[in-house]
Amino acid sequence: MTGSFAIKGWCPGARRPMQSGDGLVVRVRPHAGSVPVGALKALADAAARFGNGQIDLTRRANLQLRGVTAETLAPLWSVLAALDLLDDDAEREAIRNIVINPLAGVDPTEVVDMRPVARALECRLAAGPGVQQLPGKFGFLLDGGGCLPLLQLEADIHLVACRDGADASIAIGLDGPDGLAWLGSTAAADAAAIAVQLALAILKRSPTGRARALSSEAVSAIRAELGLRSLDRSIANVRQVASQARGLIALANGTYAVGLGAVFGRLDSEAMAALAFELARLGIAELRLSPWRTLYAGIGDRADGERLLAFARGSGLIVDDADPLTRVDACSGVGSCSSTTLATRQHARVLADMAESTGFSGTLHVSGCAKGCARSALADLVFIGDGDHYRVVRQGTVKDNAFAELDPAQIATAGHALLTQEKSAHV
Numbered sequence: 001m002t003g004s005f006a007i008k009g010w011c012p013g014a015r016r017p018m019q020s021g022d023g024l025v026v027r028v029r030p031h032a033g034s035v036p037v038g039a040l041k042a043l044a045d046a047a048a049r050f051g052n053g054q055i056d057l058t059r060r061a062n063l064q065l066r067g068v069t070a071e072t073l074a075p076l077w078s079v080l081a082a083l084d085l086l087d088d089d090a091e092r093e094a095i096r097n098i099v100i101n102p103l104a105g106v107d108p109t110e111v112v113d114m115r116p117v118a119r120a121l122e123c124r125l126a127a128g129p130g131v132q133q134l135p136g137k138f139g140f141l142l143d144g145g146g147c148l149p150l151l152q153l154e155a156d157i158h159l160v161a162c163r164d165g166a167d168a169s170i171a172i173g174l175d176g177p178d179g180l181a182w183l184g185s186t187a188a189a190d191a192a193a194i195a196v197q198l199a200l201a202i203l204k205r206s207p208t209g210r211a212r213a214l215s216s217e218a219v220s221a222i223r224a225e226l227g228l229r230s231l232d233r234s235i236a237n238v239r240q241v242a243s244q245a246r247g248l249i250a251l252a253n254g255t256y257a258v259g260l261g262a263v264f265g266r267l268d269s270e271a272m273a274a275l276a277f278e279l280a281r282l283g284i285a286e287l288r289l290s291p292w293r294t295l296y297a298g299i300g301d302r303a304d305g306e307r308l309l310a311f312a313r314g315s316g317l318i319v320d321d322a323d324p325l326t327r328v329d330a331c332s333g334v335g336s337c338s339s340t341t342l343a344t345r346q347h348a349r350v351l352a353d354m355a356e357s358t359g360f361s362g363t364l365h366v367s368g369c370a371k372g373c374a375r376s377a378l379a380d381l382v383f384i385g386d387g388d389h390y391r392v393v394r395q396g397t398v399k400d401n402a403f404a405e406l407d408p409a410q411i412a413t414a415g416h417a418l419l420t421q422e423k424s425a426h427v
């Protein structure tokens with residue numbers, strides 16, 4: 001134990017759920033980030049029948065069903081198996097950490113549709129000798145480019161599509177000791193095999209099995225061992241950020257996508273079932289997951305996109321990037337986690353409302369304790385639960401030193417003052 005929380009060093013799965021304050025957390029890893037609408041409805045039903053009806057969208061583009069019990073786990077497994085969402089064992093499941101662009105195969109501006117690479121990688125991870133020793137948090141990021149790129153995200157291994165003259169190739173990189181290190185490029189057909197080869201090379205040379213713990217010498221040795229084609233200038237083509245992530249997104253071929261954010265990454269089973277019903281009514285076959293807790297649907301017609309947006313607004317989903325809730329992360333807090341007595345999400349909502357009225361335009365992280373489950377990146381203001389109050393950090397993470405304390409009972413006054421002060425600090 002460190003402080004009042006346990007460091008687990010692994011992520012929950014369906015085969016190996018994690019005990020939390022509201023029961024077992026069962027993580028479901030959809031293939032290539034896609035959930036058919038029929039499966040979405042079945043998952044919503046299963047969340048209500050076998051859990052407490054609460055569903056999280058995770059930062060690795062997975063779903064988590066909460067409040068499952070030892071008795072309801074086996075029947076839940078049966079449902080997941082029927083939906084092709086249950087791995088053969090916990091070891092295979094634990095290493096299937098693959099994040100892919102949410103609009104892969106839908107976005108006409110993508111360089112490469114990475115879904116076949118994701119499928120090939122899944123097969124190799126399930127079958128490959130040695131990969132079962134990879135740490136549970138080891139991750140692969142597959143970025144085919146397009147309007148929702150992933151390059152800002154962290155992962156041990158990056159496979160990024162880039163233009164190479166008239167052709168496309170896949171740049172191979174790792175998140176090493178000095179940040180993202182590019183090792184070279186390969187053809188899309190070889191990318192999954194190279195990714196597994198690279199994972200095994202990292203495992204062999206890293207003291208923790210993670211790319212970040214490699215020495216600079218080890219990165220150079222791996223680069224030489226892989227012997228990939230050099231990258232030239234092509235990688236610069238894909239270093240962009242999304243200009244729009246939520247709402248109605250016009251795609252280059254006259255079709256649309258709709259991005260629907262879940263407040264604090266949480267939906268309940270009724271909301272998910274209603275969304276599945278609406279998607280089916282509009283003839284939409286699948287929903288895509290993203291690592292930024294936003295769901296996507298490809299849609300052919302603007303009028304249907306507007307209908308889906310109207311439905312989502314009425315359901316409390318976030319449909320506008322300017323919504324202050326998109327800049328606030330908060331962990332589940334009291335009632336869901338036994339490491340805090342603080343109502344983190346309730347406090348985060350109050351702070352988000354005040355962000356609008358004070359003109360505060362930065363990011364907020366409200367954490368029930370110093371573990372910081374909801375966010376690892378820096379935030380402009382971080383509230384860290386410590387007993388019955390928060391310690392407040394400016395432009396940092398839960399690990400940094402606090403400059404103030406906040407009593408939640410004073411949030412309307414002291415919280416308002418903090419946001420106002422922080423805003424003027426940035427003017």
Ligand code: SF4
Nearest residue numbers: 331337368369372373
């Ligand atoms: S950060 Fe929040 S969810 Fe994570 S252990 Fe602490 S209180 Fe629980």
